[in-house]
Amino acid sequence: MCNACGFPARPGVWTEAGAETAMDRTRARLMQGAVINRLLRPHGLVASDGGTVPGIQLATLTGATVIVDDLPALWQEVERMLGRPLDPLAG
Amino acid sequence: MRLAILGGYLGAGKTTWLRHRIHTGALAQAAILVNEAAEIPVDDALLRGPTLSLPGGCACCTGRAGLVAALRELADRRSRGQGPAHVVLETSGLADPGAIIAAVQADPVLVHHIRFDPVRVVVDALHGLAQLRAEPLARRQVGAADLLTVTKGDAVAPVDLARLVATLRRLSPGAAIEFARMGEAVPAPDLPAAAPEDLPRLRTEGPPPRPMRLVLPQGTDWTAFAVWLSALLHARGDDLLRVKGVVRTPAGRLLLQTVRRVVQQPEILPEDASARDGAVVFIGRGVGQAQLERSFDRFVLGRS
Numbered sequence: 001m002c003n004a005c006g007f008p009a010r011p012g013v014w015t016e017a018g019a020e021t022a023m024d025r026t027r028a029r030l031m032q033g034a035v036i037n038r039l040l041r042p043h044g045l046v047a048s049d050g051g052t053v054p055g056i057q058l059a060t061l062t063g064a065t066v067i068v069d070d071l072p073a074l075w076q077e078v079e080r081m082l083g084r085p086l087d088p089l090a091g
Numbered sequence: 092m093r094l095a096i097l098g099g100y101l102g103a104g105k106t107t108w109l110r111h112r113i114h115t116g117a118l119a120q121a122a123i124l125v126n127e128a129a130e131i132p133v134d135d136a137l138l139r140g141p142t143l144s145l146p147g148g149c150a151c152c153t154g155r156a157g158l159v160a161a162l163r164e165l166a167d168r169r170s171r172g173q174g175p176a177h178v179v180l181e182t183s184g185l186a187d188p189g190a191i192i193a194a195v196q197a198d199p200v201l202v203h204h205i206r207f208d209p210v211r212v213v214v215d216a217l218h219g220l221a222q223l224r225a226e227p228l229a230r231r232q233v234g235a236a237d238l239l240t241v242t243k244g245d246a247v248a249p250v251d252l253a254r255l256v257a258t259l260r261r262l263s264p265g266a267a268i269e270f271a272r273m274g275e276a277v278p279a280p281d282l283p284a285a286a287p288e289d290l291p292r293l294r295t296e297g298p299p300p301r302p303m304r305l306v307l308p309q310g311t312d313w314t315a316f317a318v319w320l321s322a323l324l325h326a327r328g329d330d331l332l333r334v335k336g337v338v339r340t341p342a343g344r345l346l347l348q349t350v351r352r353v354v355q356q357p358e359i360l361p362e363d364a365s366a367r368d369g370a371v372v373f374i375g376r377g378v379g380q381a382q383l384e385r386s387f388d389r390f391v392l393g394r395s
Contacts, residue, residue: 020342
């Protein structure tokens with residue numbers, strides 16, 4: 001773990017299994033960003049995972065931004081912002 | 092290191108089953124951990140061999156620290172090339188196997204060392220139905236099983252046994268059902284047709300869980316599916332008791348398994364051309380098949 005920024009905090013989230021080569025990992029990361037935004041859009045939130053900053057940046061449409069470690073942390077933060085968990089089955 | 096969890100309600104026949112395996116030498120290379128809810132160990136007197144007893148609390152709650160410490164010790168010895176490759180954990184009759192898997196996966200050391208064998212849950216043919224009627228825990232144990240072993244089948248009438256088996260199939264549709272007598276596997280008896288028992292709703296449990304199936308179209312992106320599933324489990328993990336399936340990924344065939352919110356680190360399986368991949372089973376309550384498919388189409392496939 002990097003002492004300055006604390007990343008990577010964990011051995012990797014289960015969703016990252018299945019991508020072994022660097023190319024697959026990049027593709028997976030882009031796909032992850034796309035699906036996260038598909039899920040967040042109806043709730044007025046945007047995520048970006050540009051690669052310059054470790055972790056995922058989660059922002060409201062007014063610009064308030066939080067950086068989270070990984071996917072589980074993202075859903076937790078989204079739950080905090082919305083006041084309820086984001087349920088993909090709703091709506 | 093592989094960890095095989097042997098669960099089941101109090102008195103279901105876990106120790107008898109294990110004892111027979113030890114007797115036949117099937118577990119000669121394995122370390123055996125026996126957890127008991129009571130302070131005074133009894134089972135280890137029945138089990139001879141390289142067993143380690145963990146009395147004083149059920150491993151899924153009060154005894155969790157003891158279990159984690161024992162497994163760490165074994166994992167450490169294994170890393171030095173001295174320990175066993177296979178560990179069998181006989182849980183206490185009050186343990187929820189799902190909670191034990193969660194505890195192992197939450198441990199930063201063990202998560203790197205342990206892979207799970209299919210969870211075996213022993214069900215007593217004499218008392219099984221009564222336990223399932225009254226005890227949420229008994230239902231959770233059956234729900235967490237990959238393999239169900241029905242014991243004492245010779246002690247009840249075939250019609251009662253058939254009803255128990257039908258009830259188990261309904262509670263845990265993904266699990267294989269085997270039969271044992273005095274710990275020895277026996278072929279499935281001929282059973283009359285029977286309807287599953289209509290289990291009463293318990294105060295703490297919702298409606299009975301139902302199986303659902305999602306067939307992933309060819310070329311479905313694993314990451315897209317996984318991200319969607321992670322959001323789904325975060326929101327509905329208490330209702331989705333189990334998700335299981337084999338999914339295609341760039342790295343190969345991946346075995347995906349969850350128990351409530353806990354996802355086992357997916358395992359890459361050997362290639363097998365004959366296998367039918369891409370079907371994922373969901374067992375849960377309060378979630379409908381159509382609702383699941385609609386959400387999958389919208390968020391994973393991007394069709395709105």
